[in-house]
Amino acid sequence: MRFSQFFQLNLEQPYLDFLDIPLHTDVAAFIDPTGLKQLDSEFGHIAQSLMQTFFDKVLQEIANNSLSNAINLLSQLSESNEFHLGLSKGKARGHGIGAHNAHKLGLAISQSKASKSGLLQDLEDTCLVIEGIGSDMISDAICNIIRGPLIEYTQEMCNLHNIPLTPGIKSGPVWNGDKWTQFLTNLPMTSEGKVILIPKIIARYNISYSSSEYYRHYLLEDMQRDEIRRATTLVHYLKDGSPKVTKTDLIKKYGKDKKSIETQTINHRGALENYKKDKIKTIVSALDHEDISEITNTPKLDWEKVQNEFSLISTGRSAAHEYENLIEKTLTALFYPCLSHPKREKTIHDGRKRIDIEYTNNAKNGFFSWLAQHYPAAKIFIECKNYDDDLSNPEVDQLSGRFSPSRGKFGIIVHRKCKNSNLLHLRCKDTANDQRGYIITLSDEEIIELIKGRESAHPYSFPLLKKKFDSLID
CATH class of the missing domain: 3.40.91.30 (Restriction Endonuclease)
Known part of the structure; x- marks a missing residue:
């Protein structure tokens, strides 16, 4: 049963501003932080501010040698299932960082040379250089960080469609720009529990940041130019005399796991800077009606x-x-x-x-x-x-x-x-x-x-x- 069916809205997905999620499982979609940063609206600006202040706070605690405080901040990015996003098969379950991974992530960031050098500036940067951080985890973390505006959005959509709101529901951890808070609020309750709606305009097939994309098309290419500039033993010369360094040789010498990517990123800072600049300049298009129909398994318009x-x-x-x-x-x-x-x-x-x-x-x-x-x-x-x-x-x-x-x-x-x-x-x-x-x-x-x-x-x-x-x- 879908959210719209449970509340008898008699409206199909194209007529709804939010993802019409199945109550028993997840929608194979993600919230992309880059897409949120390109959203020039009140909702987008609030979301951007919350994402930035949260990660700034984590980095600040680590810089102050307060690792336990940083871990406490990260542990609130719980594995929530009220958003119903991700790749769960069967019953919905979140893929947030949660308590189990918070210590590992906090420790990894604190020990990260990229963090100490100031290269890590946004939460999504971690999926490029820190092992174990992937798209689903970043997306679910973002859901938790912007839980406050998502709750307000949910309430507005419920008012729009005359969906009853149940009072006295625990909000879950809400980041207010400085600290985590929690309060009782009004939310729609279903047979599977509370639901926090996701605007379909911020849903994507995947997040924009990709470690392999960054490595192959930015970092390795920067490394190629550097090897040629230094005339290293990896340089081969073509018949016309032009120098060439293959990406295969670079991978053999330097490796391709995230630890290697982090090490080489520190040596080639411009690669990450260019990657991030290109990402923010390249418009992340919203999913169209057919895309939404595909991921939600709903009839086409x-x-x-x-x-x-x-x-x-x-x-x-x-x-x-x-x-x-x-x-x-x-x-x-x-x-x-x-x-x-x-x-x-x-x-x-x-x-x-x-x-x-x-x-x-x-x-x-x-x-x-x-x-x-x-x-x-x-x-x-x-x-x-x-x-x-x-x-x-x-x-x-x-x-x-x-x-x-x-x-x-x-x-x-x-x-x-x-x-x-x-x-x-x-x-x-x-x-x-x-x-x-x-x-x-x-x-x-x-x-x-x-x-x-x-x-x-x-x-x-x-x-x-x-x-x-x-x-x-x-």
Whole structure:
């Protein structure tokens, strides 16, 4: 049974912002710290800070010769199963560091020449040079370090989907940026215990850091250049006189286990620095719908079914909530992974104003990425109007009143149909010309056009949105 089935959400994976985990086992996915560092959102910034402060604290305790304190910090990275991530077969079980490995890891870091030399700066660095630290352990450790924001996210998703929260549940160890804390909180409880949801936008097939990749494509290549520079006995000369050192000869001489990698990294510091720079510059793409379907073993997204649902809802106030539900689930699937973390009836101005739906803009390419590069668009606001009649000025003014430079100044009004589309466009253009923000409108027919466009070679370009936006600023 999946999380959505247990709580009878009647929503399949594409319509959910989180991984719809099976309650009895794990999803074969990981949280990649590099991907988190590239997440330019409030959630991403908090996660980055927590990861950095935690490992800084561990290194600080080791530098102060307080190995026991460092081990205590590491021991809280427990082998938790409430996240349901990893490669467990059968019953879910975490792969965190936990008490058993904390002493070994603390001792290894304290004795590590790379640590003493200042080369180890991030938790994921340890999987490159310290034996026994792999992808699953790093991912589970990250889950524990960012447990606090993940609990908040879980509560928000439960509120979004009316999932009951059980009060008085132990949070588990929560890193607050300085120390581990623990408290009672509200979490969804299932037949298999508590669940902490994972945003699907941060799930990956594996973490970006790979010891073998680093060794073969960065460290060995740096070592090759060094051997040639020093004209060592490993240097062979080709017929044209050019020098060459084979990676096979280097491995034979220096070894390829993590201890050897650590030793050579200290002698070739630039290799690790270049590896880390390239990693942070290379966008770690989010898993798409098909990827998510594969790792969660859930049905693929049926776009035709999505389109057909619009004809099943009548217009008018009585069906307004039903229409808003349809828009939220449709846009969550349609705009993923560009937009994520939907919130319904988000309150601003101390509750005096509400936004029907708010999304966080995480786009790395396509229309929403372009929008964020040129205009305030950290958040994307959606207003739903299940009207029989055309929209008028009050509806346009209502959305523009939700804008701000920090939240964003772009929004979409979704509506059923429009008799006078030219007049509606002029109302939106007036708002843009008055510098009150940028509003485009989408009818049922236009949303269906966007859905069909998702099957193109550039599924995130959304040319209809770009065309409508350009018409506001012409």
